[in-house]
Amino acid sequence: MPQLRKDPVLNQWVIISPERGKRPSDFKSPPKIEEDITHCPFCEGNEHMTSGEVLAFRKAGTEANTKGWWVRIVPDIAPILTPCTDANREGFGMFDAMNALGVHEMVIEFPGHYDSIATAELEQVKEIIWAYKQRLLEIKKNPSYKHFMIIKNSGLAVSSVSHEHSQIIATPIIPKRVEEEIEGAREYFRYHDRCLFCDIVKQELRTASRLVYENDGFVVFCPFASRFPFEMEITPKQHLPFFENIETDNIASFADALREALIKMNALLPEQPYNFVLHTSPCSDAYKDYYHWHLSLMPKLTKTAGFEWGSGFYINPTPPEDAAELLRKAK
């Protein structure tokens, strides 16, 4: 019978429905969309089609906003958040509003249109992670921003551009989802005097049934209360609140874990769209004892409808133990 499982971080219940026991082949591939890639703004040679770069790793001697780069970061052309001097917080009767102050940048992960983390050399994945780190450290100098995160929408079903890219978003407030994680982690820390994320890593390594991959620095697993089929979590084994403080060794381990997770996902669920979200601690030392950076990888296979909207519960037709077993074997 279906089981209700609680996510200890988000304090959120998920309905795991083993009867439905959906396997990878039960999920329809998205329809193929014909694309004219000659006008892709993210392809090498089309640098004039984006905003000016704020960071690029490029060959010595090449000029900004020309060919010759291997990772390139540009502000979004129609940003949802924009840098401005003042948030201009204001009340409208009983309601609160402010300017949408923030940073919204595109990390173009490859010069070529058809490259992806799953098919790339490890060196290139490391370069992408270096670019995240370097850019976050730069943005963090502005005290207006309370939090930043890195997200990725991959596939035309979830993104308007199929050229692989991720996004850096900085906000003047701590987003609700992150507040919820902090709250869950803080409660656990108060009670146990231990980091919730560290404990999850240990338990997943011990239980092993939801484990997908492990290397020196990172563990990849399907969370106990996975909201989505084949959802994976990538967490550093060491207690590290801030992603942006990641060091050379760990960059290599993280690149390996991320690439391995995506190779496995791709093998089981070819062409399926996915999202990832990298959460790091808000820009303050207040949370460092119990917040632990991590990345959630969410294949986009199921629809969310009224039930999820109304309850905040998720329905997952693939138990994470089954998902992990398939992912472990996938190559």
Added chain:
Amino acid sequence: MPQLRKDPVLNQWVIISPERGKRPSDFKSPPKIEEDITHCPFCEGNEHMTSGEVLAFRKAGTEANTKGWWVRIVPDIAPILTPCTDANREGFGMFDAMNALGVHEMVIEFPGHYDSIATAELEQVKEIIWAYKQRLLEIKKNPSYKHFMIIKNSGLAVSSVSHEHSQIIATPIIPKRVEEEIEGAREYFRYHDRCLFCDIVKQELRTASRLVYENDGFVVFCPFASRFPFEMEITPKQHLPFFENIETDNIASFADALREALIKMNALLPEQPYNFVLHTSPCSDAYKDYYHWHLSLMPKLTKTAGFEWGSGFYINPTPPEDAAELLRKAK
């Protein structure tokens, strides 16, 4: 420039992007799907294709699970929650789980396949609401259930059955989303000693710019921090925590408000899928001073991706003031 607006109930920020200023014609209609409706389990004459009815309004003298009904409620054929005697709460190491105890029923709103609330007579809409009320009062007798709600997924893009129906869901725990609403309403009540929802109704009536429709008992408006384009909220003017205690006069007003909102939505956004969620107070008197039942109507026009998942922020390209103006005029 885009604006960040805070939803005072959910304590959730929304990015309202007037630059994008999307109008109804900017949203593509979903592709038409050919259907063979002879096998629709919800059509009159196909009663044998569903679970046995738990409630039906039917002609005197007709037998259960045969023709002759005008509203019919049946348990879902593959329920996500099932009645059982014991939730069997259990720990798995540091994780919590329990049986997915609950009620999951389908309210078949019409005997005919192509009928809908927007095109129905007011009398029929009142009957649907009577059925909700009567069934909730019955389910509420079981003390295992802490909360129930009514949701609706309309359109093949969000539902597997196109025959119009809604769902009754009872759960052994208060869903996270409802907990969040309670928390927002409780904080407001502590500070102001007034119901947050009552204050919103008054402010929306006074401001008028987000007002869509009003009758004796109900107000229909686009929320200040609408998460979705053309989102509407239907709220009773009187402070009423429990939907299921609705009385005859208010049933007529609610039926009129709901039908009017759907007629307007249909006129502006024909064929577009939508969800609605009806939230009533959890089964306890503890919240009655500050919880106020209400219905959220959400056209499904935008996609949610990594940003929404990672932040809990929503991006809405249609300011609610613009949406309300168009909806007010729509017929």
